[in-house]
Amino acid sequence: MSLLVKSHQQGQEVVRLADNTLEYVGFSAHRLSLGESLPLAAGDKELCVVILTGRASLSGEAPVQGAFTWDNLGERQSVFEDKSPWAVYLPTGSQARLEALSDMQVAVCAAPGAPVGELNARLITPQSMKRSSRGKGANTRYVCDILPDTEVAHSLLVVEVRTPSGHSSSYPPHKHDRDALPEESFLEETYYHQVNPPQGFVFQRVYTDDRRVDQTMAVENNDLVVVPEGYHPVSVPYGYENYYLNVMAGPKRVWQFYNDPQHAWLLDL
Template sequence: MHIKPFNNKNKAIVDVNDKFVPLTYFNIVKLNAGEQFHYKVSGYETCIVPATGTIDVEVIGQTFEAVGNRKVDVWGGEPEAVYVPVGIEAKFTCVTDNTEVFIAGAKYDKVLKPFVVRVAELDLVQYGSDETKTHRKIKHILGQKQANQVGRLLVSELFTVGQGGWSGFPSHKHDTNRLPEETRHDETYNFRFKPNYGSGLQMLQREENKSGDAYHIVNGSTVCIDKGYHPCCVLPGYEMYYFTILGGLSQRSLKQYFQPTHAAQLKTIPGILDMVEKFK
């Protein structure tokens, strides 16, 4: 499902128990200097990630100061974040002129401890090649390094390297719990483009060897992946970013099932198997 950009007025874009992706939660909050935002999401663990600007975050009496360092856009530095346990109230305050904050969430039933993710705790991966039109880098915010601190939530930022190209290829899915071949993980994206008038295409093929859906994605588009194979691409001459939220049904580690039609392409894309191992 494609949700076109709109003024969400700091209210959830993908709310709890969403009919398409009930395992994930997503909100965008925009504040000016000195403004605060309070929230609590029952039944979901969440992660606060400033897209731009800097915030102070308070959770259960703990204060995490000066989270976030990007000024203009998501290409302007490395992400930072704060993990918020299930059902716990969090408050953050804008300490720069303005801020745009992503709140990612996944359904979970245990209360863990809050923590901050600084630049040094990120897990950075780059794979693909210009020749195969699959060159991209991934910044894992809640990834393998945080495996023992989080329940079901995976959060990352994905960037195309250079202009144009494909992401999420070879086509894969993760909509059915059938270990060891595949796990059920709902997924939600928010896209950005550089320059911001760029655009791309999100494919969603729900059945093998049958035509599927295609969405024209623009700066600020949100896409919910509930079922099917889902590669995406960006127009030549533009760079693409997407904030990625994965919520697992029975486990946190993601097991992707690659589409048999295109599985041979796994051998042509440098580093892709190492990339797959990072979604744990």
């Protein structure tokens, strides 16, 4: 199976992870013009709807909770701005519609949900998101925790990362594909990439210790990388910067990773 999902240059759907590719994680990204709308039906999943760029309103209904409406969400014109996004959490059984108030981009992150009625839909504001930097030197990158394991959800973990020109990310290589807490948790993952300027590319490798999985991909703007297991570092060529939106989910909602022992010495630099 190819772990690289290529994006569409035209149409509302930018990229989508095909159904049943992963057991826990679902993902799609969309571009909407002013006045267009996007229906959202959670079904047996929970959703995190991330306003990547532009402005939108979202209204709908959730079991027990009833109707909800949030207007005028979003303020970024680019994911490379030093700003957190707006997002909405939609629980199992909820239905909603996103209305574009400008040209915009939106991501829909999905994972198995809690029993119907157990959790409510809620707005996730930029002010509630923790922002931090990781690494040092050419391994520095900038992180925004949209839906971390410290916030309420059943399965979903959502985070975005900006990596500067010439830097590495998700590095030293780490993995989270064993249900072996407290050392490591099992979480599937997707990487939705954007590149600035958009004609650029980045490299991502996904590999296991035994090299049963070993794919190195040239990833272009709006492409999706699937990480069912294994280590998954990213390298950004000089002259371009990289953004990615990570979606993770697994049997336990805990992010505990394990560094590749061949490269763990880099942590001592």
